Amino acid sequence: MKISKVDRRAFLKTTGHLLIGFNLFPLVNCSPYEEDSNLTKPYNGIPVRPHAGKDLIDSWIRLDAEGHVTVLTGKKELGQGIRTALIQIAADELEVDIKRCHIINGDTGQTANEGYTSGSNSIEGSGIAIRQAAAEVKFFLLQLASEKLQAPYENLMVKDGWITSPDKKKTSYWDLVNGAYYEKSITGKAQILDINKHKYVGKPIPREDILHLVKGDAHFVHDLRLPGMVHARVLHPPSYGAKLISIDSTAVRALTGVLKLLIDGSFIAVIAEREYQALKAWEKLKEVTVWEKPTINPVPDRLFADMRSKTQKPEIIQETPNISKQLTISPIRLKSVYQRPYQMHGSAGPSCALAKWENDQLTVWSPTQGVYPLQATLADLFQMDSEKIRCIGIPGSGCYGHNGADDVSAEAALIAKHLPGKHVRLQWMREDEHQWEPYGSAMIMELEAGVSKEGLIQVWDSKIWSDSHSTRPRGEAGHFVSARHLGNPFPFRKGGFSGGAYRNATPLYDIPDVRLQLFNYDGPLRSSALRGLGAYANIFALESFIDELAKASGVDPFTFRIHNLKDERAIAVLEKLKEKTKWNALERSKNKGYGIAFAKYKNSAAYFAVMVEVEKITEKEAFKLKRMIGVIEAGQCINPDGLINQTEGGMIQSASWTLMESIKYDEKGILSKDWNSYPILRANDIPGVEVHVINRPELPPLGAGEAAQGPVAAAIANAVFDCTGTRVRELPITAEKVER
Amino acid sequence: MTKSIVLAVNGTKKTINVDPEEPLLYVLREEFGLNGPKFGCGLHQCGSCLVLANGQSSYTCRIPCSDFEGKKIETIEGLSKKGKLHSLQQSFFEVQAAQCGYCVNGMLISALELLRKNPNPNNHEIREALNKVICRCGTHSRFIKAVKKAADSQSKF
Numbered sequence: 001m002k003i004s005k006v007d008r009r010a011f012l013k014t015t016g017h018l019l020i021g022f023n024l025f026p027l028v029n030c031s032p033y034e035e036d037s038n039l040t041k042p043y044n045g046i047p048v049r050p051h052a053g054k055d056l057i058d059s060w061i062r063l064d065a066e067g068h069v070t071v072l073t074g075k076k077e078l079g080q081g082i083r084t085a086l087i088q089i090a091a092d093e094l095e096v097d098i099k100r101c102h103i104i105n106g107d108t109g110q111t112a113n114e115g116y117t118s119g120s121n122s123i124e125g126s127g128i129a130i131r132q133a134a135a136e137v138k139f140f141l142l143q144l145a146s147e148k149l150q151a152p153y154e155n156l157m158v159k160d161g162w163i164t165s166p167d168k169k170k171t172s173y174w175d176l177v178n179g180a181y182y183e184k185s186i187t188g189k190a191q192i193l194d195i196n197k198h199k200y201v202g203k204p205i206p207r208e209d210i211l212h213l214v215k216g217d218a219h220f221v222h223d224l225r226l227p228g229m230v231h232a233r234v235l236h237p238p239s240y241g242a243k244l245i246s247i248d249s250t251a252v253r254a255l256t257g258v259l260k261l262l263i264d265g266s267f268i269a270v271i272a273e274r275e276y277q278a279l280k281a282w283e284k285l286k287e288v289t290v291w292e293k294p295t296i297n298p299v300p301d302r303l304f305a306d307m308r309s310k311t312q313k314p315e316i317i318q319e320t321p322n323i324s325k326q327l328t329i330s331p332i333r334l335k336s337v338y339q340r341p342y343q344m345h346g347s348a349g350p351s352c353a354l355a356k357w358e359n360d361q362l363t364v365w366s367p368t369q370g371v372y373p374l375q376a377t378l379a380d381l382f383q384m385d386s387e388k389i390r391c392i393g394i395p396g397s398g399c400y401g402h403n404g405a406d407d408v409s410a411e412a413a414l415i416a417k418h419l420p421g422k423h424v425r426l427q428w429m430r431e432d433e434h435q436w437e438p439y440g441s442a443m444i445m446e447l448e449a450g451v452s453k454e455g456l457i458q459v460w461d462s463k464i465w466s467d468s469h470s471t472r473p474r475g476e477a478g479h480f481v482s483a484r485h486l487g488n489p490f491p492f493r494k495g496g497f498s499g500g501a502y503r504n505a506t507p508l509y510d511i512p513d514v515r516l517q518l519f520n521y522d523g524p525l526r527s528s529a530l531r532g533l534g535a536y537a538n539i540f541a542l543e544s545f546i547d548e549l550a551k552a553s554g555v556d557p558f559t560f561r562i563h564n565l566k567d568e569r570a571i572a573v574l575e576k577l578k579e580k581t582k583w584n585a586l587e588r589s590k591n592k593g594y595g596i597a598f599a600k601y602k603n604s605a606a607y608f609a610v611m612v613e614v615e616k617i618t619e620k621e622a623f624k625l626k627r628m629i630g631v632i633e634a635g636q637c638i639n640p641d642g643l644i645n646q647t648e649g650g651m652i653q654s655a656s657w658t659l660m661e662s663i664k665y666d667e668k669g670i671l672s673k674d675w676n677s678y679p680i681l682r683a684n685d686i687p688g689v690e691v692h693v694i695n696r697p698e699l700p701p702l703g704a705g706e707a708a709q710g711p712v713a714a715a716i717a718n719a720v721f722d723c724t725g726t727r728v729r730e731l732p733i734t735a736e737k738v739e740r
Numbered sequence: 741m742t743k744s745i746v747l748a749v750n751g752t753k754k755t756i757n758v759d760p761e762e763p764l765l766y767v768l769r770e771e772f773g774l775n776g777p778k779f780g781c782g783l784h785q786c787g788s789c790l791v792l793a794n795g796q797s798s799y800t801c802r803i804p805c806s807d808f809e810g811k812k813i814e815t816i817e818g819l820s821k822k823g824k825l826h827s828l829q830q831s832f833f834e835v836q837a838a839q840c841g842y843c844v845n846g847m848l849i850s851a852l853e854l855l856r857k858n859p860n861p862n863n864h865e866i867r868e869a870l871n872k873v874i875c876r877c878g879t880h881s882r883f884i885k886a887v888k889k890a891a892d893s894q895s896k897f
């Protein structure tokens with residue numbers, strides 16, 4: 001429940017408390033942690049309290065008189081270690097022990113609206129806001145201390161929140177805030193701490209949540225148990241656009257434990273006392289429903305042709321005047337076409353959410369990447385005031401973009417509406433997640449380029465065909481898949497074309513003439529943001545093509561890239577990779593192949609270069625991924641181990657996409673419904689993985705979570721070419737596509 | 741139709757009244773309040789729901805709870821003793837072997853089964869043991885390292 005700024009101030013004044021710090025009993029009706037809930041409760045020091053604007057310090061940092069520090073962020077923990085990284089930043093800036101710090105993330109009842117946790121933006125956005133807020137807190141408190149201790153501000157020393165004057169008089173942050181009322185805005189005047197004084201930033205501080213994970217403590221939204229909770233399952237239609245014709249529900253209603261069966265248009269859900277009872281009812285529902293199913297068109301073998309034929313005028317994203325001429329005169333000219341099929345997020349744990357309606361107010365416990373966009377879209381779904389909806393973010397299984405998290409949250413809310421006062425827990429089945437998540441779009445990348453005799457790229461022309469890479473809910477209920485299945489369906493207007501589709505399509509290389517054209521395609525499958533969006537396929541194409549150009553020019557792939565780059569940081573990453581891989585001394589036998597690739601994510605975030613080694617094993621296997629060595633530079637590195645962990649994960653995930661993954665479907669529906677029909681990389685086939693970090697503590701931190709996806713794909717393609725002589729331009733790069 | 745069933749989980753016996761067909765996973769989560777074993781696929785494909793039953797790693801997402809009567813069931817919650825982490829948990833933490841962590845249960849259980857049978861596994865044997873568990877975050881290389889580290893610590897498993 002958000003309360004307005006005025007109400008809040010009045011409330012705090014009347015209770016005689018303050019804003020930077022204090023002890024205050026919680027606003028009772030705001031607690032996300034209902035009694036008896038089993039998830040970690042916030043410690044008593046920090047009350048649950050709504051934020052009132054990003055310009056206020058206490059939207060980001062709160063101190064209390066007992067010595068606790070609470071950091072608030074609108075960003076969600078997705079397994080990327082953001083909680084630890086943000087706490088490191090705050091602890092350093094405040095000069096307090098990290099143990100004092102605690103973080104609340106993603107709760108419309110408490111944290112600022114920071115949109116979605118996506119695009120590797122969290123450190124760049126939230127991190128910088130928190131750093132500034134912490135600096136302001138310290139700045140303000142030191143001024144108070146200066147008065148209290150009768151010593152000049154500049155001469156005060158701070159250690160773990162204790163402030164000492166030159167004549168050894170002492171006070172602390174906690175003394176200063178005790179019983180006082182301060183509401184301060186961010187002035188931008190507070191100095192940021194000198195990086196040489198950092199105790200935590202730049203260090204591999206372990207993630208505490210991993211301790212809970214190995215002990216099997218409650219951690220995920222799946223683990224949340226609220227009083228009187230009941231269980232739901234949704235029977236999704238058998239395929240896109242299918243309509244319910246008839247249902248014989250007697251048998252389902254008669255099952256033990258079934259509390260309610262909901263049929264609203266083609267949206268069918270069942271609620272039961274126990275989870276297993278809901279599951280049995282769901283299984284039964286499959287047998288007693290009859291559907292009318294439209295066919296899916298085009299099927300995979302006609303997909304790419306359809307993309308070309310159904311799209312009309314391209315959007316011209318970029319075009320230099322001499323492009324057409326230059327394309328005809330460069331001495332070395334090449335043209336290649338690359339393709340990427342639909343691929344899925346495939347979260348390990350199917351999406352899950354809880355919802356409860358009470359007094360016409362809705363609370364949703366959700367694994368969403370954006371509590372505020374979810375709140376706004378739920379407001380549209382229920383045609384109610386968003387102030388009456390509270391969305392509390394709780395970790396889910398890794399999502400890697402827009403998976404089923406928002407859909408399941410909306411469905412839980414739709415179902416719970418029919419049982420007011422009850423906590424309803426909805427968990428998707430494996431086939432729900434595989435079949436209904438919005439996939440990463442299929443794409444075609446057609447590239448043409450010209451190179452001078454000296455090996456300099458003169459011209460680069462790209463055409464991209466793609467469906468949308470963002471259909472996330474942003475206020476229109478039709479973006480929840482089940483809202484389209486209701487008796488009174490919400491329309492789905494796709495929008496969100498372009499941006500994500502040409503991410504990283506423009507080369508970072510220094511090229512005088514460039515053109516980029518985008519053909520927006522309305523494809524047969526549901527699509528949205530998957531880690532890296534279009535960057536994955538665009539970099540796969542771009543960096544494969546660079547390899548082809550280097551070959552055609554007779555230049556070593558490192559040399560070719562470095563010659564064509566101006567960006568010093570990009571060159572440094574490649575040089576480091578060359579050194580770490582001992583490129584010039586690698587064993588060059590006929591069974592081994594090596595490939596490299598590079599990108600600066602979004603051309604504005606982290607730099608990443610990678611080398612891949614593949615080996616011919618047997619005639620049958622064609623090739624096997626042996627090793628991947630990566631170098632990443634993300635400006636100031638907050639937590640090197642966190643950065644390495646995430647980069648290793650991105651590399652392995654990308655290797656899986658690149659070697660194995662493609663959604664199977666036919667005109668009747670999606671066929672990739674489980675891990676057998678959509679296999680991914682498992683432990684047996686994991687290559688050796690090594691990541692090196694270039695830290696630039698003097699520069700701003702850059703987003704890094706998606707940096708590896710594209711380069712790994714291209715490096716694999718380049719290594720496979722080096723090893724087998726076959727240039728595979730269509731993902732996934734499977735043994736069947738390699739000529740033997 | 742409910743039936744009374746006795747299950748021995750992490751050293752404690754408990755009698756529960758439950759549909760004997762109900763898969764063990766739901767019983768562990770609802771009756772025993774455990775979080776380690778998780779639903780991932782319900783199809784014996786992903787390993788999220790693994791527990792040890794008489795020392796063997798077993799899926800719990802489909803197999804009826806009544807099949808586990810008389811067996812010694814272990815979950816990751818039972819590993820740490822007197823607040824002290826089990827050496828395998830310790831090495832997972834030290835290696836920081838998790839991203840989202842959804843698969844950690846399956847990885848720990850598979851590793852534990854392996855280390856008890858073979859305290860000095862080679863790289864290949866470790867991979868083979870972890871292969872049944874799906875990890876979508878790509879944390880495999882850290883899991884492999886953590887298992888190796890636990891093995892090298894010469895602890896008793």
Ligand code: FES
Nearest residue numbers: 780781782787801
């Ligand atoms: S949930 Fe049991 S194997 Fe996947």
Ligand code: FES
Nearest residue numbers: 840841875876877
């Ligand atoms: S760490 Fe996320 S699934 Fe393995």
